[in-house]
Amino acid sequence: MDDCLFCKIVAGKIPCDLVGESESFLAFNDIDPQAPTHILVIPKEHVRSLADSESSEMLGGLMSFTRDIASEHGLVEGGYRTVINTNGDGGQMVFHIHVHVLGGRQMKWPPG
């Protein structure tokens, strides 16, 4: 999708700090990290949000890839948080579905 920031990252038109890639997914460091580790995991295919996702296969693959990325970054023993912000009240700013992977510090609950 032409005016989507993360589609531009997928297409290589905007640089990113890549930390993982598969045939269908990308993982890169968040530009404004909220924890010592803050990775975004996205499908290469444009899907606007979790609410707009229609493929269980994509969602399953996204979560499996996210699990592997967290493991590869040494987050399993200490633990980590995964977040998918959806639409306005969810705090979604970039409308290309993405999983935040946050780790390396104690997370708080409830979230802000």
Ligand code: AMP
């Ligand atoms: P959300 O609010 O869930 O839509 O999250 C969007 C995230 O994208 C924020 O955490 C931003 O810091 C991050 N972000 C925005 N632009 C970039 C970029 N060019 N590279 C990496 N992360 C980005």
Ligand code: ZN
């Ligand atoms: Zn997109």
